[in-house]
Amino acid sequence: MGDGLSVRGGAGSLVAEYEDMVQVAGVLDGVGDELRALSGAAAACAGDGDLLAGGVLSPGTLAAATGHIVAAATGPNGLLVLSVRLEANAVWVRATVHVYEAFDAAQAAALEAMQDFAGFGLGLAAWGLAGVGLVAVTGAAAVAVPAAAVAAPVVVMAAAVRRGGLEAGALLSGALSGELSWQEALVRLHGLRREQLIVGGLQDVQAALPGVGDWLSEFGGDVAGDLGAMAQDTLFEHPWITDTLAGGAEGLLTGLAAPLLMTGPGRRLLPLVGWPPATYEDAVASLLAAGGTAGWFRDGSARATQLTAEPREAASPDGIRGIFLGQQDVSAPLRDGGARLHVIEVPQPGGGSAWMVQIPGTQEWSPEASANPADLTTNLHLMAQNQTASMAAIESAMRQAGVGADDPVMLTGHSQGGITAASLASDDRFTSRYSVTHVVTGGSPVARFDIPDSVQVLSLEHHQDPVPRLEGQANPDRSNWTTVTRDVSGSVSDPGAAHGTGLYAESGQLVDGSSDASVTAFLDSARPFLAGQGLVHDYRMERR
């Protein structure tokens, strides 16, 4: 497409054609049944009493008429044969669709199995490589830097070797012996807060710390910087690496932790963390369990409180661009704590209201659950497909705003907000209370959520954004799920920029102008939500 967008799924997709084919097969089947019934009725005409009575007067005519009736009913070109042909065609169409679908599923399963195997190998290799010195580590980093799990030990190793000092050596020794985490070693080495390390990425670590650049210069090189830049360049230019690593997450984590968990005291952790993980969700659950032993990732409960006594009349989204501009409005943490949530009431011309719920993305990155539920803890619980405190807070806000059980609801979110939206839309308990009809996500890994066919989904993803790839598989190719992907290599040059809400708003503008059949079908169906004017109910979400 000339707008740089590619579209998968939705009403104009191949899967929609599969579904159409199955529907056609059903029609053929039905017509076949009717023809067979007609052939029986027609054949019965041959024995009709009146016809037979008339035959007394003209036996030749009777014979001819009976012959024609029998031929029409059961002859080689008759109704019965035609009905059988139609039904055979129906069977063939269905079988063809099933073969196509089975082939697609087999391809996906084979890919995931390969990713798991590769992940396991990479996880084990990371430890082996850590022991063979700077050259090997740098080489390993060229392959593995996109995985933060590998990059942290590599950077500490590189830093320690290059520095050559007692302090760095002691840190390295501590990290290798397990007395000190790799993060801790890196943090101490640079006097850096752990949160900065998590959030910023390696390049920003350099930027955030006065003195790190000097330190790197002092030792005649910029290995750590190179690794950080290499990681980002590699990730931006080869986004499939994220797919492979995340798709093989079970294997990667198993491989990474195998040496720790299968020996010595680590073995005691096995029953606690559910090792080895068999699925992606298991892998995340294992992370949660392991973190829980240190007091991390405790989600607890959350509440929603009104920020203003009355809703305010305001411009509301009139398209996908507007939705992501709205996501920008909720994406900053509130100054006095918590995260902002917008529940937008859009009055309908015929009475009643449609509702758009705009859910924020990640705002806090500490592994310890904070008062703000838009945090790392919620990310992990969502990806494990657990119920989260933020989901309960959103439901509470909707109840307070007066969303009715039959009112149409659109859930929107960028990054974590999109994951939460998908999680709510696939939660039977939530959907039994609210009529979720639409979901819009941007930069969110949502492929593994089982969103019902009754919900229209539009997922916007940037090709170079690693975040929507974090679950390692593509969104389902379904007629109710339109995934729009934009190549942003002509717009930005690093993965962090590719994830920005502003860039998603820009891409939303292209989506609004798209003539793709799936996109226009989605937008047409979403018109009740996109009036451009509404009542905004402002809420604060807080974890207790």
Next chain:
Amino acid sequence: MRSTLAGVLTASLLLAGCAGGGRAETPQPTVAASEAFPEVQRDVAALPGVLDADLTYTDDVTRGYGISGTVTLAEGVDAVQVLDDVYATLWTFQGFEPALIRVVAEVDGVQVATAQDLGSPTDGLAQVPLRERYGPWPGAGPTARA
């Protein structure tokens, strides 16, 4: 165990977080965004033909690094030319390299020019086209371009 947890934490970025952040191939900012922004906003407001500049910036991992807002122009000016100068001025901002600048020009509350008038498919200009149009970040401003 701490090593395990550390591995767990870092691997979790792969699995569930917004792992974006660092920006490669970019000169490092020399001034804090909060300090540099009022200055560039004043520079924009001082451009010939600009009556007012209502601009904001975002600079976090999730929202991205960008500048957006509205400039109010005097009647009768060449709105596209002035908007071009506005973008060139904002490209001099030293707080960070913007991934996206989205500013629209208005006269008496009516939109008169957007980035689409500068050749963009949207109403904003992203990093790469900004570099192509105004040179490497940070730019030298409209005077240098002219």
